[in-house]
Amino acid sequence: MTDRRGPVAGRREILALPAFAYFWSASTIRAFATAMAGVALQILIVTVIEATPLQISVLSALSVVPYLFLGLVIGALMDRWRRQRTLVITTVGRALTLGAIPILLVLDALNFWSLAAVVLILGVLTLFGDSASQPLLPRIVPRTSLVDANARLGQSQTVAETAGPAVGGLLFTLIGAPLLFLLEAIINAVAAVLQSRIRVVEPKPAARPAGRHVGHDIAxxxxxxxxxxxxxxxxxxxxxxxxxxxxxxxxxxxxxxxxxxxxxxxxxxxxxxxxxxxxxxxxxxxxxxxxxxxxxxxxxxxxxxxxxxxxxxxxxxxxxxxxxxxxxxxxxxxxxxxxxxxxxxxxxxxxxxxxxxxxxxxxxxxxxxxxxxxxxxxxxxxxxxxxxxxxxxxxxxxxxxxxxxxxxxxxxxxxxxxxxxxxxxxx
Structure with a gap:
């Protein structure tokens, strides 16, 4: 049944929807963690592994590479996989990957190649998470309230991108890189718990007809x-x-x-x-x-x-x-x-x-x-x-x-x- 209240009418109650409240909370703390991790990684690249300009450009490109080669494939899979489960698994994956950085630092094993592997894995996990997140939202929010939901998400994303780097830089100075990335891992673990609490009905997609493969889905x-x-x-x-x-x-x-x-x-x-x-x-x-x-x-x-x-x-x-x-x-x-x-x-x-x-x-x-x-x-x-x-x-x-x-x-x-x-x- 279509909700005829319109985008503005549901605005005050959008966070009263339990499923969206969990989704928004997880997205918000993850946005802060991502912003803090971004500046911390930049500091690591420049001051710890002392990357050359060429290595810096390679590390920057690695975050985009997964989208170029896997974006369409993963998008097609998201129409056949459970999006909430995918979102939880990728957030857990981010927690484990970020948690590996303190271990590498303590073992004095963080170098260009190990950091490149971390950046690439985070890029793939981010791609999976983004590909699951956007199509999941219309499942947990009435379509007439999507503007309000996306506005809320945009507000918290903006605050995170504004304050997150400053907080990340300050924490890097006060507690050091190992504890900061351990904190990042914990924040992502909390986000995964919140995402797992989202109650959403995801219908099972119809089986592919004989002779049809993922390329047909992409097309x-x-x-x-x-x-x-x-x-x-x-x-x-x-x-x-x-x-x-x-x-x-x-x-x-x-x-x-x-x-x-x-x-x-x-x-x-x-x-x-x-x-x-x-x-x-x-x-x-x-x-x-x-x-x-x-x-x-x-x-x-x-x-x-x-x-x-x-x-x-x-x-x-x-x-x-x-x-x-x-x-x-x-x-x-x-x-x-x-x-x-x-x-x-x-x-x-x-x-x-x-x-x-x-x-x-x-x-x-x-x-x-x-x-x-x-x-x-x-x-x-x-x-x-x-x-x-x-x-x-x-x-x-x-x-x-x-x-x-x-x-x-x-x-x-x-x-x-x-x-x-x-x-x-x-x-």
Missing amino acids: EGLRFTYRHRTLRPLALSVHVWFLANSIVVTVFAVYVLRELALPSWAFGVALAFGGAGGFTGAMIAPRLGARWGAGRAILFGRALVVLPWLGLALAPLTADSGVAVVLTVVAAAQFVYGFAMGVEDANDISYRQAIAPDAIQGRMNSTIRTVNRVVFFFGALLAGVLMTVLGFQPAIAVGAGVFAAAALVVLVSPLRAARHEDAADSA
Whole structure:
């Protein structure tokens, strides 16, 4: 039976749903653990194993490699496996993998190769976890409440990404790497317990017809995603957005820290403003989605994100502008950037979860996510070329132009008029 209350009406009670409360709690503490582990791993790479620039790039690439080679396959499996069980097993796997780091440190066995193995295993486990998590959510939350659920998840994710690195760096200094990674393992173990408490009915998928294999499932997911009237422009817009984001994110840090000579503490403050913007955007995302419709809320976010990057591309900033001026401009740009993402992410993810039948959720999500990772990978390489050939601000301007193209895809497509309640009714 369809819930006709609408996205906003269920907002106050979304965390009152026991299954979502467990899901949200586990996701939140895992997000904090991931953020803390991220900065701790970076410190280990630079200060403990003293990795060369080439080794650092290899370690960075290893976190993406599983998506490039396994993303579509695992997405297809998620439409045939129990998603909750997969989520619990992968979180336990993360706890064990993170728990291996203190042992390696104590045994003085942590080197480039052992850390590379850890990073690769964590990448595979993260892929499994993400592939199970997104299609599981519509099973534990009414489809008309997906925007509220994703907004809650987005808020906690933003807070984790803002505060987590600072907390991780502080704990690394106070208690040392072995105890910090032991704490990370314990947090993931607690998350696994919370995930195991989720009560959800997952129907057994129909057996594959004779002669059909996982490749046929993957092809069906691709066809569904790229032939669907509104999912196709949504997917294409997201892919273009990821291309733009890969360019500006790659250029941003180098431009601000090197060209504008912004101190490290000020750079951290600017990123914190981005987190605050993301939290604010996620707070109002459900109301915008209910009032304007999913398509127009997504279009608003896609269009708004052009402004901060275009502003940075055109702003007459130099290292001589002064820390206060540079920080003000950069922090304002980061706030608007985060705000735009907060608005569009909750509506984007919720719409695709609501519009797709449960039997193809895993493949649809993995199709979009895998292509996004491929686009980001090559976009980051393109950013290096643009910085070298054009310079920092022209490269950012190119990124702003690509963001505009992502908004244009939504503007000229049927997605513009899409609404969350219509998606929930049609699934």
